[in-house]
Amino acid sequence: MSFFSEIASKPWTDEQIKVDDQFKGHTFTLPKAMLGLRVLLVVVTMFFTLLAIAYSGRMTFEDWQSLPEPGLLWFNTGLLLVSSVVFRWTKSATQQGRNGKVKLGLFLVGALAFAFLIGQLIVWQQLADLGHFASANPANGFFYLITGLHGLHLLGGLVAWGRTTLRVMRGKIGQEKLLLSVEMCALYWSFLLVVWLAMFLLLLVT
Amino acid sequence: MTETTSPEDDIVPPQEVPEMDLYHPHSFLTRWIFSQDAKVIAIQYSLVAISIGMVALVLSWLMRLQLGFPDSFDFIDAADYYQFITMHGMIMVVYLLTALFLGGFGNYLIPLMVGARDMVFPYINMLSFWIYLLAVLVLVSSFFVPGGPTGAGWTLYPPQAILSGTPGQEFGIILMLASLMLFIVGFTMGGLNYVVTILQARARGMTLMRMPLTIWGIFIATVLALFAFPALFVASLMMMFDKILETSFFMPAMIEFGEKMSYGGGSPILFQHLFWFFGHPEVYIVALPAFGIVSDLLSVNARKNIFGYRMMVWAIVGIGALAFVVWAHHMYVSGMNPYFGFFFATTTLIIAVPTALKVYNWVLTLWRGNIHLTLPMLFALAFILTFVNGGITGLFLGNVIVDIPLSDTMFVVAHFHMVMGVAPIMVIFGAIYHWYPLLTGRMLHNGMGQFHFWVTFLGAYAIYFPMHYLGFIGVPRRYFELGETTFIPDSAHDLNAFITVAALVVGFAQLVFLFNLFWSRRNGIVAERNPWKATTLEWQTEHMPPTHGNFGKDLPIVYRWAYDFSVPGAESDFIPQNMATKDVKLAEGMTVADLKAEKT
Numbered sequence: 001m002s003f004f005s006e007i008a009s010k011p012w013t014d015e016q017i018k019v020d021d022q023f024k025g026h027t028f029t030l031p032k033a034m035l036g037l038r039v040l041l042v043v044v045t046m047f048f049t050l051l052a053i054a055y056s057g058r059m060t061f062e063d064w065q066s067l068p069e070p071g072l073l074w075f076n077t078g079l080l081l082v083s084s085v086v087f088r089w090t091k092s093a094t095q096q097g098r099n100g101k102v103k104l105g106l107f108l109v110g111a112l113a114f115a116f117l118i119g120q121l122i123v124w125q126q127l128a129d130l131g132h133f134a135s136a137n138p139a140n141g142f143f144y145l146i147t148g149l150h151g152l153h154l155l156g157g158l159v160a161w162g163r164t165t166l167r168v169m170r171g172k173i174g175q176e177k178l179l180l181s182v183e184m185c186a187l188y189w190s191f192l193l194v195v196w197l198a199m200f201l202l203l204l205v206t
Numbered sequence: 207m208t209e210t211t212s213p214e215d216d217i218v219p220p221q222e223v224p225e226m227d228l229y230h231p232h233s234f235l236t237r238w239i240f241s242q243d244a245k246v247i248a249i250q251y252s253l254v255a256i257s258i259g260m261v262a263l264v265l266s267w268l269m270r271l272q273l274g275f276p277d278s279f280d281f282i283d284a285a286d287y288y289q290f291i292t293m294h295g296m297i298m299v300v301y302l303l304t305a306l307f308l309g310g311f312g313n314y315l316i317p318l319m320v321g322a323r324d325m326v327f328p329y330i331n332m333l334s335f336w337i338y339l340l341a342v343l344v345l346v347s348s349f350f351v352p353g354g355p356t357g358a359g360w361t362l363y364p365p366q367a368i369l370s371g372t373p374g375q376e377f378g379i380i381l382m383l384a385s386l387m388l389f390i391v392g393f394t395m396g397g398l399n400y401v402v403t404i405l406q407a408r409a410r411g412m413t414l415m416r417m418p419l420t421i422w423g424i425f426i427a428t429v430l431a432l433f434a435f436p437a438l439f440v441a442s443l444m445m446m447f448d449k450i451l452e453t454s455f456f457m458p459a460m461i462e463f464g465e466k467m468s469y470g471g472g473s474p475i476l477f478q479h480l481f482w483f484f485g486h487p488e489v490y491i492v493a494l495p496a497f498g499i500v501s502d503l504l505s506v507n508a509r510k511n512i513f514g515y516r517m518m519v520w521a522i523v524g525i526g527a528l529a530f531v532v533w534a535h536h537m538y539v540s541g542m543n544p545y546f547g548f549f550f551a552t553t554t555l556i557i558a559v560p561t562a563l564k565v566y567n568w569v570l571t572l573w574r575g576n577i578h579l580t581l582p583m584l585f586a587l588a589f590i591l592t593f594v595n596g597g598i599t600g601l602f603l604g605n606v607i608v609d610i611p612l613s614d615t616m617f618v619v620a621h622f623h624m625v626m627g628v629a630p631i632m633v634i635f636g637a638i639y640h641w642y643p644l645l646t647g648r649m650l651h652n653g654m655g656q657f658h659f660w661v662t663f664l665g666a667y668a669i670y671f672p673m674h675y676l677g678f679i680g681v682p683r684r685y686f687e688l689g690e691t692t693f694i695p696d697s698a699h700d701l702n703a704f705i706t707v708a709a710l711v712v713g714f715a716q717l718v719f720l721f722n723l724f725w726s727r728r729n730g731i732v733a734e735r736n737p738w739k740a741t742t743l744e745w746q747t748e749h750m751p752p753t754h755g756n757f758g759k760d761l762p763i764v765y766r767w768a769y770d771f772s773v774p775g776a777e778s779d780f781i782p783q784n785m786a787t788k789d790v791k792l793a794e795g796m797t798v799a800d801l802k803a804e805k806t
Contacts, residue, residue, distance in 0.1 A: 003414075006413070006414050006415065007414060007415060007516070007519055007520065007523065008516070009413070009415050010415075010516065011413065011415040011416050011515070011766075011767040012511075012515075012766075012767055012769075017765075017766065020411060020413045020415075020416060021411050021765060022411075023410065023411050023412065023413045024222050024223065024410060025222070025223040025321075025406075025407070025408045025409055025410050025411075025412060026405070026406040026407070026408065027405045027406065027414065028405060028406065030406070032326045032327075032402050032406045032407065033327075035402050035405065035406055036326070036327060036398050036399075036402045039398055039401050039402065039432065040394075040398055042432070042433075043394060043432050043433070043436060046432075046433055046436045046437075047436040047439065047440065050436055050437050050440045050480065050483070051440055054440065054444070054455075054476055054480065057473070057476055057479075058455065058472075058473060058476060061471050061473065062471075064471075134447065134451045134453050135451055135452040135453050135454070135468065137454075138453070138454055138455060138471060138472065140453075141444075141447060141451075141453035141454065141455055142455075145443070145444065145447060149443075
């Protein structure tokens with residue numbers, strides 16, 4: 001039942017009482033943690049959307065000077081893309097219960113994500129060497145702000161990844177819990193990839 | 207009478223709600239300090255919020271002393287005054303009201319009222335409180351750094367917020383922004399808990415439309431906060447960059463002391479948009495829980511079902527949605543495209559429709575009710591009056607043409623204090639008088655309560671009614687002193703002195719209230735089970751106060767909505783939500799059929 005048809009029901013009528021008495025206590029057939037993650041993703045989407053709006057609003061002023069796009073950014077984007085794809089693959093390995101592949105997958109994902117973060121730091125270094133400091137122009141400020149925040153979100157994801165990986169290494173996790181953890185991490189990775197692509201596109205076209 | 211029960215009423219549905227894994231504390235430290243029990247966290251949140259709220263109350267006295275008796279107090283200079291304004295506003299709106307309604311009432315009432323053993327992520331819930339406490343400590347620390355707290359006004363508008371000349375420009379503003387960001391991180395953790403608990407952890411039979419309006423109010427307010435706070439976070443972070451890294455997100459090119467500053471080309475208006483995109487929903491983040499709670503207080507004390515329950519839910523959802531498209535009405539005086547102003551004036555007037563609908567429904571709930579003038583009811587009634595007052599002046603100010611001359615006057619101060627200061631605080635008091643027995647097992651002292659109510663209610667009007675008048679004659683707000691201003695008559699100064707006296711008296715009454723909280727903890731009359739005869743689940747727990755895990759061995763099963771008051775045919779004038787129809791004691795000569803017939 002959709003939210004709107006649910007709030008249209010009349011809880012005091014006899015017919016509705018019969019229906020309501022059958023209600024099992026949860027609105028969605030999702031694990032609680034997964035719903036929590038999805039709500040969080042909505043909040044983060046809001047966050048980056050606001051940044052994007054602020055960016056495009058600020059762009060219209062005449063002192064805006066676009067930033068050069070170092071080629072390394074393309075490489076980093078590739079790393080994040082592969083990392084996200086590997087996570088999908090790890091997820092299906094988990095579903096099939098192939099523990100060896102899961103470990104390999106998790107290891108690869110982490111390595112790629114760290115490589116992405118290091119790559120982003122190198123981009124910062126390159127830009128700073130060219131004299132594009134955060135304070136030099138609003139475009140620079142936004143670039144550092146957006147890439148920095150995206151990186152921080154990925155770091156947060158790596159904490160979750162680290163916990164899952166440690167548990168897998170110790171073998172101290174049930175199949176069901178492991179699958180949920182991997183599914184949630186994979187979702188978060190794909191989400192951060194989409195956020196990055198959107199932000200990268202925004203930086204490219206301006 | 208049981209022979210008339212139809213067979214289908216005998217069926218008790220299976221539980222089917224899975225048990226939660228609860229963290230069981232083993233020591234004093236994990237039970238009371240680093241507790242993962244939502245009830246303890248709620249009390250921690252409330253105590254911190256009330257303590258910091260007291261600081262803000264004292265700040266308001268200092269401001270009033272200066273306004274009422276200028277030139278009399280050496281220890282208040284203009285810079286102090288701006289710091290008082292800023293900290294008073296920010297503390298009251300964010301650190302007191304938001305934290306108390308969502309962190310305090312939300313944590314205590316959500317699991318109990320929806321029939322859950324605890325929040326779904328207890329550990330994150332605990333973190334939420336500790337980050338909130340850290341945010342408060344960072345904020346308080348700004349009183350002790352060189353230059354003191356920021357005096358930029360609670361809206362923190364750039365460029366002045368970070369320029370020299372504004373008090374607290376050195377460290378105060380940095381600490382303020384850091385504290386806000388911490389608060390938002392902490393709140394988001396709590397907010398995820400509230401939303402997921404309400405959606406996924408209800409008792410069997412507790413459909414969305416069987417939830418008490420208190421939970422609806424808290425639920426939608428939390429959703430609003432989750433959407434709105436990111437805007438404040440972005441704004442704070444960008445301003446922090448402007449302050450520390452000298453970026454120019456919000457800072458235009460400026461000359462200071464004859465020298466060109468390194469800033470250039472930033473847009474202060476952008477900050478205003480971000481701030482008010484948070485700031486307006488914030489009004490409803492505070493108001494919606496108050497709406498919900500007051501609905502339940504009115505229904506319980508009028509012994510009548512809430513009038514138009516579905517409309518009330520729709521109004522809450524509708525107000526929540528509209529809250530995001532009215533923000534620029536705070537910015538009329540910043541200058542905007544007339545069509546833009548027209549749009550925001552229109553949406554502002556439209557949001558009054560669901561709000562007025564709620565007011566009508568509250569009043570119609572009272573109509574021919576069996577009204578009990580208990581303390582919570584007195585506060586609830588005072589809320590309706592105050593909210594209508596503050597709401598109607600809001601309609602004036604929503605129109606661009608009326609707002610522009612009034613915007614910088616005391617009229618606005620009177621308006622927003624009535625509508626989002628006094629009104630929600632009335633509900634907070636009502637709610638504390640209502641739920642105190644549940645928390646402690648004792649009633650608050652009635653005599654002190656009556657004194658507290660009448661002084662607060664009449665006193666609040668003595669403060670804010672004259673303030674509207676001051677605004678009309680043009681007394682500006684935010685001014686440290688009025689000096690010799692020709693258009694301000696002497697009577698305005700007398701009125702200001704009167705308001706100050708009233709404010710001090712009302713402040714004193716709050717001390718009586720605080721004393722009552724502590725005194726009744728030991729000496730109050732022992733409360734009966736369910737002293738207000740309420741239907742909702744929090745009063746139906748095995749123990750009162752509810753223990754760890756909230757309910758006894760079995761989770762409750764819900765058979766009805768939260769408003770079965772004075773059901774014809776039933777012996778008692780209320781039927782708890784977890785009472786099956788076959789268990790309802792019938793009045794003389796009545797059958798279960800009568801019970802049902804009257805309801806439809």
